[in-house]
Amino acid sequence: MALSIQNALLHALLFFLLCPFAEWALHRYIMHRPFRILFWWLRYPFRSHAQVHHDIYRADHTYHAQPGDTGEKIPMAWWNSLVIVAIGCTMISSYFNYFGWKWLPLALVIMFGYYGVYEYIHWCMHLPRQRRMELWWAFKKLNGHHLLHHRYMHKNFNVVFPLADLVFGTLMIRSPIAFAQARGPAVPDVQPLHEATPRG
Ligand SMILES: [Zn+2]
Ligand SMILES: [Zn+2]
16 A cells, blocks of 8 residues: 555656646747648647737736736636647556556646646736735745746746756746846846845
């Protein structure tokens, strides 16, 4: 019994660690790249994310939903989660063939859970409402991480867990140049250090 719990935890950890890499690849190669000739239907995520979401929410004060904005363009369409998890499970089908399809439900729980966390924190980032969670240090860190993505679209593709940004060299902690960033109790200062440090 103890061994099977250990096994489940190990598989759960592996499934969890796959999620930021899937998030990174999806965000970088599907949501920020327009497919022109083949795969015309792949333009949908580019349009709705790179052209609409990034156009409404920038890195200045418009990072936060402005008066009258109900946040309609913050989340992805509900069915995106089904497509993404189905593709993810298909891509690791050989894993299930080897270790057993009994691990599929665990993978589904973790993948949908990761997706749910993504949607919720992304919603809170752009539509802050002084929730308790917004004052949690980890949320603030991730908020700064995502704010920089809205300033530099080729950086910080992870929203939930920036492991793939770290591994693939797209992690940005602070902006290299000063810019008029969004401010608020849940938004950290991401300006260059020499700009933030008082002189004299
Ligand atoms: Zn993006
Ligand atoms: Zn965003």
